[in-house]
Amino acid sequence: MVYAGPSRGCSTCKKRRIKCDLSRPFCQNCSKRRLPCPGVPDPPGIQFRDETETVIQLFQGGAGANDKEGSGTAAAEDYEYPNAVVPNLGEDENFVSLCFFFHNYMMSGRGVQSSRGLFEHLIPYYQPTDPDSLISVATASLTATMLSMWRGRAPDSILSRRYYGRAIDLLKDTLKTPHGCQADTTLIAIIALQFREALIAHRKMAKVDGSHQRGAYAVVSYRKSKGFCDMASKRLLQEVRSTMVSEAIRTRQPVQIDPAVWEDDGPMPYNPASDLDQIAIDLANLQALFEQYKTTLQIAFAKGQRVLTAKDLSTIASFRRTAAAIDQRLQIWASAQYLFYSPFRLTADEIPESVRKAGLYGDFCNVYPTVQIAGVWHAYNSYRLLLVKMMLCADQTVRDTPREDDVLLSESEAWRKAAEETLQHGVDEICAAVPFHLGNRTDPGSIHELSNTADIEYPWPSPSRDPYSNPCSPGREYAREHNVIPLSGDERKRQNLCMGGYNILGPMAFVLGLAGEPLDLTGVQQRDPPPPILASLLRQDQIPWLAGQMRRALKLHRIRREQHPRGGGGGGGSKANHGPPNNRTPPLAESSKPAAAEKDDAGSGDVALDVVRVKKSMKYSFGV
Template identity: 25%
Template sequence: MVYYGPSRGCETCKRRRKKCDETRPSCLRCITAQRTCGGYEDGTNCMFRQYDGQDGDPVPFKSMARKCSLPVRVSGPGIDKPQEISDEKVEEFALRAFFYDYCIISTNHSLSRGYFDGLELMVQRLGWQSDLAKACKAVGFATHGTKLYRPGLMRKAEVFYYTLLGSLAKAIADPAFVKTTESLMIAVLLGLYEMIMAGDSYPGNHNAHARGVAAILQIENSPLELFGAIRSSHPIVRKNGIRNPGPFPTLYSDDASQSLNNLLLIFGSLWRQANALLADPLTGLDNLHQLKCEATALDQAFVRWEQARAEDFKPWEVGQVSGGQEAKLGVGYWPGRVDTYFDLYVAGVWNTYRAARLLLLDLVLKLSTILNDGHMHGSGYQETLRLVEDMVSSIPFHLAEDIQVFLRGLENGYGVGKKNVLATIEPGRPVGGLLLMHPLYVVSKLSIVPQQLREYLRDSLEWIAKHMAIGQASIFAKIPEIHEEYLADGCTLVWAGMLV
């Protein structure tokens, strides 16, 4: 999807007649020059060129995405929906809010795949009353019903959800429907609904929808198996008649073996092997030594992936959070760098990479301790701290509505040096929390990560649950041990959103 119009730059760069780097939500040129970024044209006025998979002709369309402007509900009857607004209009608002909250439209496919990038166009083609549109509405109503304490919206979400369960069960009986991207996206969205509705007393049934995704793609129920579907060029994951590069494509490199897709696939196999060997009391030291060699070699392959990234793809430091005297740090205000990225998809890719590397380093250090070889301890812990700090530096970008506003707050001393006062940030789009929460959870469980940092990561998960209405993040924050299958099913659903 490519922007189609006279200019793609932010309003400030267009006024100054300067070339804009188009970073969202605020461009790096403005941030670097300490100017206020005027933002980009409203979503309704943005014309995109989407390519039709049937004949390759460009099909322009206007995005209807809009931020929900409803306030948090106050007590009293008749607050959820003013009587003069029709149900049809309320559903339209829910759909527009969903597109704003969860769709990342890539403006440069050589850098970013976006997230649910082609979903809005699919809904336009199928119609506003299609099952796919209803699935989007269910997620939109669930998100804002939860976040704004509006039970009327939550009831609407529930009605859409259970209606879709019935119609989807009938549709799956049709082999032609199962082979469509529509069926895949409905399964993903229903799983996302369950992740939103999950909580301390209700872990959610997203695993059933993850199994549905696996059945549609004819793969085993594992997030890493998505790469297998991509490798086999499954018809659903082919875009515009060409092979889908996968959730994490090779960027600026002709070596497909060094893509993050491939490295994660190898990591999954190695991780399963490590769990089996470490659980077997009869495992010999030679096998453990060989496992450590393989893990170290894979870690170096990850390092080469990082070093080979284009500069535009790498994070960019835009500010610093100073150390304060707060009894407890507010989420987003951990002392250190503040980084920005090309978009939230790119930030999500980096944090997936960091979480995988941290798991590998934890394994290498654990094996070094068992083998008592003394290797990797100093450099391994140093690299661990760097990777965790990089992840922490991305949290404001993932969670803030506008990184420029956040930075101006830092300049004004907000959240710095105030005892017993927790600074807060204006919550951004829920998709930022969705792409961040699994890496946060994985890293928060590693013993090689300092305890205070682990507590901060758990606080960040709780913040995502409260302010972005993704209930599963609260489970990650509070429950000591999460079953690996529960975690893997969530990753399957999140990563599948990158395939459309």
């Protein structure tokens, strides 16, 4: 009798040694006799066969006997069994993305002197957690997004969405308890989820969703500033405050000062960037009042007003005085920083030739100790540009508009010249930072560049002139107290590859958008000549060069944007070319428009659209 394997019947029939009819859910034998039937077991999903060496030889012998041209011995010698052992079980994508994220984004260039973002705060809270906690799942969603972007795929990958859904469920459950609302890990997880949304919007050049950011504001308001006790917790509070200020400046709204959020019981961690935020609060409130008055004045002129009244002149003068006072505070902040925290200027002969060919405006560039600290200085220069724009706009309006009783309250020519030089200097500083962020890269790279940076060059001072690796005596003491560790050459390159273009796109878009704004408060367009725009006060080639560099940065980061008909819309560059005649000083260098960055001048009509999209996608990012 042939053995057909073990019985597949229920255990009751096996004990009674009778044949089971294999009925489901209960066999008929047990039902007829009213016996408890556990049911027929399911067949195993995988059945292993005993393929020993003897079985293999028998199989090969049978195959050789049927083969007239071969022999059993030869077949046995040529036998291969490639599927006997799986080569590997595959890599855990979550583990790979976490290693990639921590190695390239978290482990270098992070310190309390630049702690205004997610990366500086994540490590202290992430290490002691378990893999199924809220912060771990939220971080996994972010890291999966980053790795997918570096692999050239869609940022919202399947793995990222899976972890994102789990994080949302965990976040909902956590926020149901008072303890969960008070936990630092809840706030840092919300910030991580918002950063993921910002990355996806940045890659797609779409408007970023601010639901998580508003959730972070709500959590901070619930906890109040008294709920942030230790230094790590207070740095989290500083980061959320910084985002509040940046958002207010971007949207031209005042900062809502809630005493529960902004009043501190004890000392806060020292951070130059947080000191800059305190000045930026007054800037945001002044800008909101300025925009409100501008709208009111334009409505009045649209209804028939033809002259500036005495009240208008007094209001405009107060705007100029307040802007000048805030600008003076910004300059005091800049002069108080240590040398190793400040930008370091390199001349053209100190910059690698490949970097100069890729994009260098003028004959110098600035380098910074880290990309994060560079972002602080970009915010500083952008704040000064906003202030000088308000002052020049007010002065130009008084000069060009009839005044009641012909009262002249415009500034002197010496003041006007100094203000225009401040404007030019601020734009020069943004242009001088482009080589530091983009280096000699002109084409999109791959993830393999992070492990082999030999062919990538960035400007950096020689060892004898390096103020960051060899700080002076007061700076060395500060660096020791705040655990500031200089970066190696490879770490600097990887940091710029990861975040360099992302950190310079916002300032470039800000300058290009600012350059197209008219120097007029009344909104009256029927003038001869028409009111000038801000770009008319800059060098004629500067805005087109900056537009080309922004297209280069978008290309390097593989930003996907919709294609529009050529010439459909004027950007900052086109406005600069059609402005009033420019008698400013000539360009600083003859090679101000490198071929690598300016070979697509015909696409300058898309600059305005790119600027708007970059601003929308970076609404909650650092700076302006």
